[in-house]
Amino acid sequence: MSEEKLVCRHCGGPIAVPASRCPWCGRQVMVICAACKSYTDDSRETCQVCGAPLVADTMEQVRTLPDPLYHLVRDQARARLLTSTLVALHVKSFFFGGGVQRQGLLALLFGRPTARALAAALVFAAYAHLSHEGYIVVGEPAEADRSGVSEGGKPSGLPLQAVATWDGPERSLEGELWQQATWARTTRAATRALVARLMGFRPQVRGLRYRTGWNLRTRITDRSARDYATAIVHLARLTPRPDYDPVPACQEAQERLAAFIRESPARTKVLVQETRSV
Known part of the structure; x- marks a missing residue:
């Protein structure tokens, strides 16, 4: 050379x-x-x-390195203690508060941690983490009404804007959600795009044919690679993370969630409804 x-x-x-x-x-x-x-x-x-x-x-x-290994090594170098990962790994701490008779913070919002409720809680936790750490700004319901972004006359989500570059692991709920926030105008659009990406969403549309010709009715079959709840929980649990002490780490994550909720109960209510209705 x-x-x-x-x-x-x-x-x-x-x-x-x-x-x-x-x-x-x-x-x-x-x-x-x-x-x-x-x-x-x-x-x-x-x-x-x-x-x-x-x-x-x-x-x-x-x-x-080859691409898959490169992304893995880079994410290991950018490992953070993310709220969604802590919730996924310590479900009892966030849903049961450490005791059977005591409801945890997320149980008050999402109920029992069924597969879908847990997936919704993880997406909510990712929003809370990104917002609290200053990576995104999630607007208020009143701002959604004034923005004119709607579906059938109804607000189609809370205003959303990415305001800082994500420097944590890309293969994480927070990283994937931040990526959607760079182009999506609303939380609903970002959440739907996130779920579709993680589950490998692929619908199959077929028209029903009769002897008299084609019927306008169609049959839609879900050919996605995986169930969305499974995909979300799987990603959160496998996100690279540094060594940590579970008790103080979960307490810090609880405080982060509580601060996000206290900041705007109205915003929290809308976001919980959105994540649960995906």
Whole structure:
């Protein structure tokens, strides 16, 4: 690999722009120098640009991994204690308050933790986390009325806006929900898109044919890859997380949820109804 003319040392193919891998054979040819952040030949002992002993930039080493493994390693590096994950892993603490006779905070909103109630509570917890930590802004019901966003004359969700870049694991409820918030105008649209993505939603529509011709009635069959409640709970439980002490971590998550609820009971009521009616 020369500086004047970039050529792959493996296959001899020309490389127009410096990159980690050869566009022709896909093999690694360059790395980013940790000292000057410039691309340089990875077979040399020193950087071609700054002359420093060659040490590959850490994230560049991660980027050279196959995509599934790259995303996994990156999410491990960005692991956070997320509210949805703590709820999914410690259901009793949030629904039963640590005792059979005592109702937890989420039980007051969602009732018994059936599969669908738990899934709704996890999505609600993700909204609470993102809002409390300043990643999104969830508007009030009155703002939805004034915004003019409606379905059949009724508000189609609370106003929603992403206001900060998500820096936690992408494969998490919070990460997936934030991604939807970057384009969706309302919580209802974001929640529906989130659920459809996680369950691999794929409806099959068929017209019913009779001897006299096609009938206007149709039959819709759900061909989705998985049940939405299962998909939501599965993602929340498998989200990368650092080592933690369950008791203080759950207490902090409880406080985060309580603060979000106290901030606007009216908003909470609408959001609970939305997440339960998906």
